Amino acid sequence: MKKYWVEGVFVVVGIALITWIFIQKQNPKPQEIAEEPEIIAEPVLKFGLPVDSFYIEAGTIKRNQYLSDILLKQGVSYQTIDEIARKSKPIFDVRRIKQDNNYYFFCTPDSNRVTQYFIYEIDPIEYVVYQLGDSLNIYKGEKPITSEIKTATGTISSSLWNTMKANNINPVLAIELSEIYAWTIDFFGIQKGDKFRLIYEESFVDSVSVGISAIYACQFQHANTDFFAFQFEQDSINSFFNEKGESLKKAFLKAPLKFSRISSGFSNARYHPVLKITRPHHGIDYAAPTGTPVMSIGDGVVTRKGYQAGGGGNYIYIKHNSVYTTCYMHLHNFAKGMAPGVRVSQGQLIGYVGKTGLATGPHLDFRVFKNGSPINPLRVEAPPVEPVSEANQTAYNHLKDSMTMRLQTIPFGDEQMAAQAKMQASLPKVETAVKPAN
Structure with missing residues (x-):
């Protein structure tokens, strides 16, 4: 009897245990949800x-x-x-x-x-x-500075500066391009229809532009000729080279000042506006506001500095080598430190535009002498500086090819406007129902 009683207890306990397990499976215990940590916003x-x-x-x-x-x-x-x-x-x-x-x-x-x-x-x-x-x-x-890689393109209508502004491009790029191409393109002679496209980096502080950090590649089409510029580091110096690996920097700058106009050209018989007589004018007059910086077009030594009351006003002569000498006249005043015997470098400030001497308005009378004889400054040909070295040629070609492909993805000049016009013309016309008059 005792034996059956014990077995009965085990049977009852077993049934109860099975029943409890079944109930737990049918009603699983809800999992505890971990609370997400509170995110504290960074202070402004x-x-x-x-x-x-x-x-x-x-x-x-x-x-x-x-x-x-x-x-x-x-x-x-x-x-x-x-x-x-x-x-x-x-x-x-x-x-x-x-x-x-x-x-x-x-x-x-x-x-x-x-x-x-x-x-x-x-x-x-x-x-x-x-x-x-x-x-x-x-x-x-x-302040923290952020940088952004950008592209720009445009077609010249009046001036490079105005084209930049018309296309909502930072106009400072006009100055940057004039410096890059100073040895290859005369920016006083750019023509309507010339166009450009480029890849550059612009810096911002508080969402406001604080300048152009770098220009990596550019294609400038002037007089139907393409001028390429690729930034490449050689001998720890960043410089610009063309598609052949030749340096864009020449022995002389194209002009001794930025963004003005030629008011009088090189001539053997020019009517003088003050003296009212015909006489040679062996230089180029660049009209520019008083105080415009004037730079030496190349490395050299100051040989003369002075004032000519009956003609050139404040003037300075710079001897660049055994062949070339340049002269800058009608200066308002001289840059600090200018004196005979002082060495100057290419692009160095030497004075400021003025109207001293015989002049009707502020301008720079710029002259170039070759072997002592005056020549037309606009026709001076100067040899380039060192090209990409043979050791760097492979690296340069890789960079050039990569940048050229990226340039080709940018609409060139007015191509973007033409593409938009073509797309607009291809859209189906929507006819508007005209309500008849009562």
């Missing part, structure tokens, strides 16, 4: 300071406004202003604050608006911070 910084911790006042330096004028209105004492001026000198001389530059006050967010920091923007990138309080702390900072 301006000049390295969290903006939500301050009340910020912004201002702009006005004409004839000094630092003391600005700080006194903010409740900063004369004693603190004097301390700022003295301690700031090794970092930034406060006498150099410029009109139209921005400044900011970072104040406590309460109703007292106590100034904690004064920040002055030296330029779009650099700024100086004055931390006010029990002890004055002064330091410089720089």
